[in-house]
Amino acid sequence: MELPEFFAAFALSGRQAASAGAWNARMQTQNPGANARLIAFDLIAFVALAAAIALSAAVVLIAVVLLLSGRAEASPPGEENQGTLLLRTTDGKAAASAPLLSTDVSFRVSGMLARARVVQTFHNASADWVEGVYVFPLPENAAVDRLQMRVGERLIESEIRERAAARQVYDQARAGGQRTALMDQERPNIFTTRVANIGPQELVAVELEYQQPLRYDNGRYSLRFPMVVGPRYIPGNLRVSATEQLGWSWNTEQVPDAARITPPVLRPAAGPVNPVSIRVALDAGVPIAQVASPYHRVDIRTVSPSRREIELAAGAVPANKDFELTWAPQGGGAPQLAWFTEHKDGRHYGLLMVLPPAAAPGARLAREVVFVLDTSGSMAGASIRQAKDALELALARLAPGDLFNVIEFNSTAQTLFADAQPVNPRNVRRATDWVQSLHARGGTEMAPALRLALDGSDGSARVRQVVFLTDGAVGNEEALFRLIRERLGDTRLFTVGIGSAPNSHFMSKAAQLGRGTFTYIGRIDEVQAKMGELFAKLESPVLKGLEVHWPQGVTVESWPARVPDLYAGEPVVIAAALDRLEGEVRVSGTRDARPWEARVPLALNGSGVGMGSLWARGKVDALIDSVREGAPEEEIRRQVIALATAHRLVTKYTSFVAVDKTPARPSGAQLKLAAVPTNLPEGWEYDKVFGELPQGATDSRYAMLTGALMLLLALSTLLARRGRRFA
Amino acid sequence: MKPDLAWGAECAWPARAAERPLARPWKYLALGLLLVGALQFGQGAWIQAKAWLAQALIAQAWSRSLHGEKEAKPWPWADTWPVARLIAPRLGIERYVLAGANGSAIAFGPGHLSGTPVPGEAGNSVIGGHRDTHLAFLRHVKSGDELLIERADGTRVAYQVRDALVLDKRDVWVAKQEGPRRLTLVTCFPFDALRAGGPQRYVVFAFESRNRGGERGTRG
Numbered sequence: 037m038e039l040p041e042f043f044a045a046f047a048l049s050g051r052q053a054a055s056a057g058a059w060n061a062r063m064q065t066q067n068p069g070a071n072a073r074l075i076a077f078d079l080i081a082f083v084a085l086a087a088a089i090a091l092s093a094a095v096v097l098i099a100v101v102l103l104l105s106g107r108a109e110a111s112p113p114g115e116e117n118q119g120t121l122l123l124r125t126t127d128g129k130a131a132a133s134a135p136l137l138s139t140d141v142s143f144r145v146s147g148m149l150a151r152a153r154v155v156q157t158f159h160n161a162s163a164d165w166v167e168g169v170y171v172f173p174l175p176e177n178a179a180v181d182r183l184q185m186r187v188g189e190r191l192i193e194s195e196i197r198e199r200a201a202a203r204q205v206y207d208q209a210r211a212g213g214q215r216t217a218l219m220d221q222e223r224p225n226i227f228t229t230r231v232a233n234i235g236p237q238e239l240v241a242v243e244l245e246y247q248q249p250l251r252y253d254n255g256r257y258s259l260r261f262p263m264v265v266g267p268r269y270i271p272g273n274l275r276v277s278a279t280e281q282l283g284w285s286w287n288t289e290q291v292p293d294a295a296r297i298t299p300p301v302l303r304p305a306a307g308p309v310n311p312v313s314i315r316v317a318l319d320a321g322v323p324i325a326q327v328a329s330p331y332h333r334v335d336i337r338t339v340s341p342s343r344r345e346i347e348l349a350a351g352a353v354p355a356n357k358d359f360e361l362t363w364a365p366q367g368g369g370a371p372q373l374a375w376f377t378e379h380k381d382g383r384h385y386g387l388l389m390v391l392p393p394a395a396a397p398g399a400r401l402a403r404e405v406v407f408v409l410d411t412s413g414s415m416a417g418a419s420i421r422q423a424k425d426a427l428e429l430a431l432a433r434l435a436p437g438d439l440f441n442v443i444e445f446n447s448t449a450q451t452l453f454a455d456a457q458p459v460n461p462r463n464v465r466r467a468t469d470w471v472q473s474l475h476a477r478g479g480t481e482m483a484p485a486l487r488l489a490l491d492g493s494d495g496s497a498r499v500r501q502v503v504f505l506t507d508g509a510v511g512n513e514e515a516l517f518r519l520i521r522e523r524l525g526d527t528r529l530f531t532v533g534i535g536s537a538p539n540s541h542f543m544s545k546a547a548q549l550g551r552g553t554f555t556y557i558g559r560i561d562e563v564q565a566k567m568g569e570l571f572a573k574l575e576s577p578v579l580k581g582l583e584v585h586w587p588q589g590v591t592v593e594s595w596p597a598r599v600p601d602l603y604a605g606e607p608v609v610i611a612a613a614l615d616r617l618e619g620e621v622r623v624s625g626t627r628d629a630r631p632w633e634a635r636v637p638l639a640l641n642g643s644g645v646g647m648g649s650l651w652a653r654g655k656v657d658a659l660i661d662s663v664r665e666g667a668p669e670e671e672i673r674r675q676v677i678a679l680a681t682a683h684r685l686v687t688k689y690t691s692f693v694a695v696d697k698t699p700a701r702p703s704g705a706q707l708k709l710a711a712v713p714t715n716l717p718e719g720w721e722y723d724k725v726f727g728e729l730p731q732g733a734t735d736s737r738y739a740m741l742t743g744a745l746m747l748l749l750a751l752s753t754l755l756a757r758r759g760r761r762f763a
Numbered sequence: 764m765k766p767d768l769a770w771g772a773e774c775a776w777p778a779r780a781a782e783r784p785l786a787r788p789w790k791y792l793a794l795g796l797l798l799v800g801a802l803q804f805g806q807g808a809w810i811q812a813k814a815w816l817a818q819a820l821i822a823q824a825w826s827r828s829l830h831g832e833k834e835a836k837p838w839p840w841a842d843t844w845p846v847a848r849l850i851a852p853r854l855g856i857e858r859y860v861l862a863g864a865n866g867s868a869i870a871f872g873p874g875h876l877s878g879t880p881v882p883g884e885a886g887n888s889v890i891g892g893h894r895d896t897h898l899a900f901l902r903h904v905k906s907g908d909e910l911l912i913e914r915a916d917g918t919r920v921a922y923q924v925r926d927a928l929v930l931d932k933r934d935v936w937v938a939k940q941e942g943p944r945r946l947t948l949v950t951c952f953p954f955d956a957l958r959a960g961g962p963q964r965y966v967v968f969a970f971e972s973r974n975r976g977g978e979r980g981t982r983g
């Protein structure tokens with residue numbers, strides 16, 4: 037029962053009690069003796085009263101109910117709410133003609149860079165000619181710069197083309213019966229490969245390569261490889277469109293490409309599919325203290341103090357969660373700076389990393405912390421347990437003098453307190469109890485929650501921080517990014533990616549736009565350590581006003597154009613293109629009003645490969661960000677295409693296409709199109725994600741029946757008593 | 764009515780009145796019961812009152828929609844609005860379908876499941892509602908019955924009921940979009956269950972009638 041509903045009912049019953057009292061009084065005065073006729077009158081009066089109660093119920097309701105209820109419904113509903121149905125066009129079973137897919141990944145890690153080769157083998161086990169479509173994730177900052185198609189022993193190199201042109205080449209080759217492969221980017225971390233004309237019992241492999249800077253945070257390097265695109269919540273009304281429907285979701289007004297990012301998901305009972313094997317050749321450049329793989333069991337072979345070879349212990353694992361490998365240099369002696377360059381096409385491309393010294397604990401600033409907890413269906417299972425643990429830890433860590441609030445959201449959003457409340461044992465207790473009582477179900481309507489958390493306030497005396505715990509399983513990232521950008525004000529947004537397959541694009545870009553930072557929690561036993569690191573970031577002074585001064589006379593183009601503020605444990609990372617390597621670059625900033633500066637001689641460089649791709653990838657990112665800030669999209673699109681073509685990069689506007697010149701499929705044979713099904717991410721609950729049919733019943737009859745019975749019982753008891761008094 | 768009989772019997776039995784009158788605790792217990800009963804009854808009555816009164820207000824909002832107002836809200840703070848009128852001519856039933864099949868909307872009328880085409884559009888429009896209020900009439904709907912949808916532009920689309928199935932709440936395939944223009948009406952099952960929250964759903968499938976002549980202005 038909702039609160040206003042309760043009050044309405046309460047007001048009503050008060051009125052009934054009063055009228056019952058008046059009736060009693062009247063009956064007492066009209067009670068000359070034990071008269072049968074009067075008893076009969078009693079009976080009639082009682083029936084009349086019963087009717088009157090029902091009637092007054094209706095009358096009072098007519099007056100009050102709609103008014104009160106209307107307001108109530110505008111606020112988040114309580115028990116009347118039900119799971120939101122995600123429109124699913126597949127039934128959790130694989131199509132008969134879907135090719136079997138297996139993935140082999142090998143990484144070469146040197147220093148702060150990783151180069152990956154991902155081989156996707158499409159095996160057509162059917163007797164038909166098949167076209168397979170596979171939607172898969174890659175790291176959000178991967179620069180995909182090479183694709184080859186393997187047919188038997190032959191490797192066919194691909195071309196980079198504008199997206200529509202690449203599709204045209206592919207369609208033509210497909211129609212001509214030639215084996216052909218296409219790779220598109222749907223999101224910075226979601227890609228699609230299509231392979232056409234795979235013969236019966238035949239194998240065709242797509243071999244792609246990408247370059248990626250490693251993440252360095254709190255003394256550890258980490259390499260992350262996502263394996264599955266978790267089912268995304270698709271908000272908005274359906275848009276009748278798509279000529280082919282391969283995803284489980286139809287396109288909507290808010291997510292016009294929903295069908296392309298929602299590969300069919302198998303019910304867990306249908307067994308794991310898509311085996312992945314991973315090998316890592318790790319050369320850290322400095323002696324390694326410890327290598328860890330938190331989510332998969334691995335075999336680690338020590339080649340030399342600074343080199344390791346790592347393999348999955350199981351050989352192959354189902355593609356159902358992120359793989360992560362982390363390592364720390366020995367003695368905490370992380371390099372304070374690193375500068376790698378590559379000479380390509382007459383230009384020097386470099387990657388600069390500078391690690392500022394650890395922050396001295398500064399004066400504590402008064403803070404206002406708002407926690408936002410995703411309680412949608414995709415969080416059900418392991419994720420919500422991790423998120424709740426993390427949130428409880430955070431609540432316990434709050435300091436007196438701070439303000440705080442908690443927001444939870446699924447199909448709707450609600451706040452614990454109307455306004456942020458002071459930290460005291462009673463409020464914290466209340467918050468903890470409330471968080472504990474929450475269940476994960478329903479949709480992921482993130483925008484209302486962000487609107488509640490980001491009030492656009494500026495110039496507040498307190499440091500305002502929003503900690504956002506979510507798996508990021510949404511399809512409308514861009515709209516949310518715009519919302520964050522518009523409403524951020526003075527607030528800082530920190531994302532905490534929860535679960536086995538978080539949306540890394542959402543986590544990192546939301547944190548970037550929110551001028552905060554992101555962290556991942558993939559297991560319940562990581563909560564303590566990861567949240568500890570996050571608290572250190574929230575509580576330590578920030579290194580601000582970072583500027584990069586390149587030497588005079590050197591022409592430089594560097595990304596990011598504006599270096600973001602740095603939190604405890606984070607390095608400055610800059611990708612640059614230079615015409616000469618002379619002089620020294622100076623990086624400066626201030627922390628707690630104390631200046632900090634680092635100088636790096638440009639000539640003192642280590643040589644590496646792939647810096648050009650990384651620089652171009654950084655520029656593409658910056659260009660696409662500029663659209664969000666109002667740059668004309670068509671102009672940006674042209675620039676991205678030119679840049680991506682020169683550097684052979686897959687972007688949202690450019691795709692790889694490979695064509696085998698020899699026709700394979702006989703002209704009479706039909707080609708069957710099928711999407712490669714994916715696993716549900718580990719720890720997720722299928723039925724909570726894909727929802728249920730709307731609930732269509734109320735408890736009104738039950739309530740009226742039991743209520744009427746109770747009323748009659750009560751009245752008969754009272755009247756029986758009176759009856760006795762008549763005697 | 765049994766309780767009345769019991770009461771009557773006691774009153775017609777004056778000999779018992781000689782016994783000791785009810786003790787004070789009993790009186791309070793009875794008054795407490797009275798209060799709780801009234802509360803309970805009121806709550807149930809309130810759900811029904813809300814459901815039916817709202818339809819009257821929504822009727823006005825719908826007539827504004829027909830005159831071109833977009834998302835005409837039935838009351839100023841409403842977070843839903845009528846998207847279509849559903850008519851079952853044989854049963855003489857008219858219902859205003861609201862935007863959104865969430866709990867807060869279907870308290871006031873059958874709700875159109877967002878993500879599916881607006882009723883009357885091409886594709887599969889899914890409408891959910893309560894089996895004990897607005898969609899109670901579904902139990903009387905028979906295969907072959909005509910259902911009409913009046914759209915915001917005043918035009919009408921005729922549908923013919925083809926089938927009705929009792930399904931599990933997890934059978935979300937009924938919202939599939941492939942196939943002709945149709946309505947899928949979802950409510951809870953069984954119709955006479957006292958409590959809400961059961962796992963079964965009663966789903967009525969109605970397909971667009973082939974004969975679409977004379978839609979405008981026809982009324983059952």
